[in-house]
Amino acid sequence: MKPVREMTEAELAAFVGQHLRERGIRVVLSGGMCVTIYARNAYVSGDLDFVPEVFVDRRKVSAALLEIGFEHHGRLFKHPESPVWVDIRTPPLAVGREPVKQICELVFPTGTLRLISPTDCAKDRLANYYYFNDRQCLEQARLVVEHTDVDLAEAERWSVQEGQEARFAQVKESLLEAERHREQRSAARQTE
Amino acid sequence: MLEPLLGSQDAERALLYLYCLGEGYPRQMARTWGSTFSAMQKQLERLEAGGVVYSRRLGRTRLYRFNPKYPFLAELQTLLARALTFYPDAERQSLLMQRQRPRMAGKPL
Incomplete structure (x- = not known):
């Protein structure tokens, strides 16, 4: 060890x-x-x-x-x-x-x-953004989405359940953009 | 009312205080309930360790609030609302009728 x-x-x-x-x-x-x-x-x-x-x-x-x-x-x-x-x-x-x-x-x-899971990790960070207005945690959620497969539909469902539909709508595009970055990187690696 | 569940009268009082007023610090809560600062602080620290409340520093005081991420928060607040109805009017009023509106600095009253 x-x-x-x-x-x-x-x-x-x-x-x-x-x-x-x-x-x-x-x-x-x-x-x-x-x-x-x-x-x-x-x-x-x-x-x-x-x-x-x-x-x-x-x-x-x-x-x-x-x-x-x-x-x-x-x-x-x-x-x-x-x-x-x-x-x-x-x-x-x-x-x-x-x-x-x-x-x-x-x-x-x-x-x-x-x-x-990565999805729960992103949700956990979003919770800190929603409830404590912690922008560092929003950035952390974005980083997780950018590097790992996160189910954003599930994150949206959960946000609605938490009563945070409007806050999710504000950050959804940024999270989708992070997801696109990850997919582009992944595609580029496959063509190498 | 909830002492058998919560294990402490001061824990119940701290939670009721937060339920009625939204936030508070240990000395203020102890004064309201005629309890001691150390007893109230101990219960708040215990509740914070359990994720029920959270705190942040404001100058030299530590201000407590319910933790919005606590998974049983809605149910706890329902229980507190119910418990509050069993409190004598005088105690309930003294808790609910505390001044919450802002007071401009330097104003004597």
Whole structure:
């Protein structure tokens, strides 16, 4: 196993997620690190936000993370060899007000990472734009669409459910443009 | 009213305060309910860790609001509305009738 100081953020996420799972704690990565992964590092997050699938005693989580060298910093955890913060959130795993239905898995040399899908990742970023007017998150949603296959029809359906139809309409063209960029890049790669 | 569910009277009071007034800071909530700052702050921190509320700094105070991303927010607010109807008139009025309109800087009243 690679030492923690040599792991990328995604490898560290996989390492932590797999270790917690081996200790009976099923967690899913959510938040900004999913943007980092899906947008191929076009955005870099400094923390790993894990959400347990069911309620779990924080003492159990803490004991599991201490086993692999993490230290407590208030309610967060940090490994002395990494600048990345780990936060174990409170369930439920949700995007806006809807439960997350699809969990993706990515395999790294350090373990298997379970994370929200690219579409849910984009929706999660859009939620921050809708509810907190956070334009950084709108840009992150755009980056995810530009680098990964996102179901924009689903994002639109969800936005309507959240009561954000008008806000989605304002950003739809920008997201479609990002999708076109991705498709053009993909087509160019295929003709090479 | 909801203490058996929420596990704390101050948590109920903090949530009712936010339900009625939209936002607030711990000292203001504690003063309204005759509670202590530390007890109110502890409950708000717990609610924030659970994703029910969020906070942001405003000068030296920390202002709390309901987290619009909390998946059970609509249901929680329905429950709070129902709980509020069981409160004595005097307590309900003192909560609802707090001045919310702006006051120009320097105005004595």
